[in-house]
Amino acid sequence: MAFSTQFLSDIEKKLFLEKERLEAELAKIGKPSGKDDTDFQTTWEDYGDKEDENAAEVAAYSDSLGLEATFESELREVVEALARLDEGTWGTCKSCGMDIGEQRLAVRPQAVLCIACQEKAGK
Template sequence: MAGTREVLEAERAQAMRRLHALDDEFADFVEASRDSNADDEHDPEGATIAFERSQVSALTRQVQSHLAEIDAALARLDDGTYGTCQTCGRPIAPGRLEARPAATTCIDCASKGG
């Protein structure tokens, strides 16, 4: 699978950049909350600091999950099982792997919730 490792490593690098940016954003919210009124629920300016921190935390968890998927795909590439459906054992269509390089299931199994 020529180029697969490069695609996965590029996705991993992009996810790491996103994770670092989210970490910085979270740190900024923590710093901002130190200097603000602890009760930001009634802030007429808009969203609360707590809400913003919660949003950044959720995005961070999503990126971390995606990183785990990419790392698992790289491991499958190394052990020779990349591109094989983990549910039925059939090959995963190249188009699916192109669209979603960390895919673990073929389209049929994915559509069945497998």
């Protein structure tokens, strides 16, 4: 698939910005686990030892865990998209091998499936 150099460099910029945003969000709720770039560990916030403080800690931690999972999976998609850009396989549907389409990619550069396959996958 032939994308213009301009389009590809815009996409790359977009992906890098998204990566930075997600890393910043993740840094707020945890720290890198050290396993790889996209793996973070949620930090347990210590509010105090009173019962209500402990309850708040648990609530905050479980909120953070949910956020962490969301941000991590988004970050993984972005990192994968950047790797595919490097390889030159970006923009091709992982499932059927067809072009994903410039319009869809402009909106969602980390898309790995074309619209037809995405719908089949039921997402």
